[in-house]
Amino acid sequence: MSTTGKHRIDARRDCRGVGCPMNLVYTKVELARIAPGEVLEVILDDGAPIGNVPRSVVKEGHEVVAKHRLPDGAWQVLIRKA
């Protein structure tokens, strides 16, 4: 679909303004749609969302391959599906 730095992004979900735990629900929905090895980009709010969502997907076996702060304070997180 597109690339950010060295990562090809296969799906995106903007979870700005979405609190816990629905941001994780949407992240899991997107992960269910892509194939193992593909990369999902999720945009998460600062605070609880960035604290919780990456931790939860890692617990389910996926890999967080990149995480960086955007100019508006939200976070771009790239997750490779297990």
Added chain:
Amino acid sequence: MIDFSEEQLQRYSRHILLADVGVEGQARLAEARVLVVGAGGLGAPVCLYLAAAGVGTIGIVDADCVEISNLQRQICHFTHNIGDAKADSAREKMLAINPEITVNVHYEYLRADNVLGIIGGYDFVVEGTDNFPAKFLVNDACIMAKVPFCHGGILRFRGQAMTVIPGESACYRCVFREPPPPDAVPSCSEAGVLGAIAGMLGSIQAAETLKFITGAGRLLTDALLTFDAKDMEFRKIPLSCQEDCPVCGEAPEIDSLIDYEQGGCALAGA
């Protein structure tokens, strides 16, 4: 893969969040067909939880009508349902919780000549009947039709449950060979039951059903779970398939279904 609506994602979010269920498990629930035999003490919580969980098609088998004496434990029936068919009363509450599911009603008592036709269309059966003849009939029919099921029984302060995967795990007859003789079945004075026990055991059966459909965890197979709420003690008794089981053994002597006669008090085993 089912595309869940925004509302469905919210409704089922607590399942989807579970690593062992997820979107895939919730989609399996939506596609599943489960038959609940008996809309009484056990069937009531089973029906409500399966409906709430989004099990796509749920069948209810019950020929009885709601009586006031049911209301102490059969929590899907309300005072205004007295006189209504239990299957209809249960269906009304299930659809009120979750209008997206399909509920089929079978106003019948299971017999040797109708049981296979009824269970045949389902992926899993929850046996919550109130009598031994029906318990043996459901076991034998599920073994013959290879339909997995969860047995449940309650009496006084006690309950027991086991899940049976035909061809893989011990069946009800591997443990209990045949119905007790009619005079050994509890009399009416022994047939009381603490209402909340029905919820405890029915919830165990509902959880087994959801685990079976989603593939989460390990089923209550090759084991009989028993509890006594007086001391709140739970035991899990290991079981194994019996080679000489009359229905699932190596040379089963039962090759057709049997309508046993119910002895003792009609409430026994409820």
